[in-house]
Amino acid sequence: MPTTTSPDVSDGFSAEERAAMKERAAELRAxxxxxxxxxxxxxxxxxxxxQMAPDDRELAERVHVTITNVAPQLSPKTWYGMPAYANADxxxxxxxxxxxxxxxxxxxLGFQDAANLDDGDLWPVAYALRKWTPAVQSRVAELVRAAVS
Known part of the structure; x- marks a missing residue:
């Protein structure tokens, strides 16, 4: 279930989230x-x-909001047609x-070798994501924080 700051939700992003994304795009263009x-x-x-199917779109929107809140230094882009987030390099x-x-x-939800998730000689770099819950949001935020640390 999406976490929103407003009951005014159309297809996933709240009105506030959409406005913030438009403002950020304008800042970047400036x-x-x-x-x-x-x-x-x-x-x-x-x-x-x-363009995603509704269930996938809802997950992708929540992932996007979480990543941009936790790691605003990452740059959103597409990578092989997928939403992705890159470091300064x-x-x-x-x-x-x-x-x-x-x-x-x-x-x-996958991580590339630029992510700082190393844990000994074996660690996960991809996670199946089927439903957005508060626990999932917390885990994604934790993973992203570690990845950019």
Whole structure:
């Protein structure tokens, strides 16, 4: 179930979240050429999320809000047609793969080698994501915090 700050929710993002994303895109465009590129990448990510099936879209929207709140230093973009978030070097740290992309029974939250999740000689880098709950939100936030630490 989506966590929102307002009962005015259309297809996942609250009105406040949509307004904040538009404001951020305008801020990026105001930064000049580099900012405009980042704004275009953000828009491409949001467009990709909008194209997803409703259940996948809801998950992707919640993932997007969580990642941008926990790790605002990551840059949203698409990567192989998936919503992804890159560090300052442009390396993908975390991505979301919707279940519809390859007709899987679950969506995936994945981490690339730029993520700081190392734990000995074996650690998970992908997580099945079927439903958004407060526990899932907390775990995703925890993983993202660790990944960018």
């Amino acid at each position: 930064e000049g050429r580099k900012g405009a590129k980042r704004a275009d990448e953000l828009q491409a990510l949001l467009d990709r999320i909008a 442009g390396k993908i740290v975390v991505f979301f793969q919707d279940s519809g992309k390859f007709n899987y029974r679950y969506s995936t």
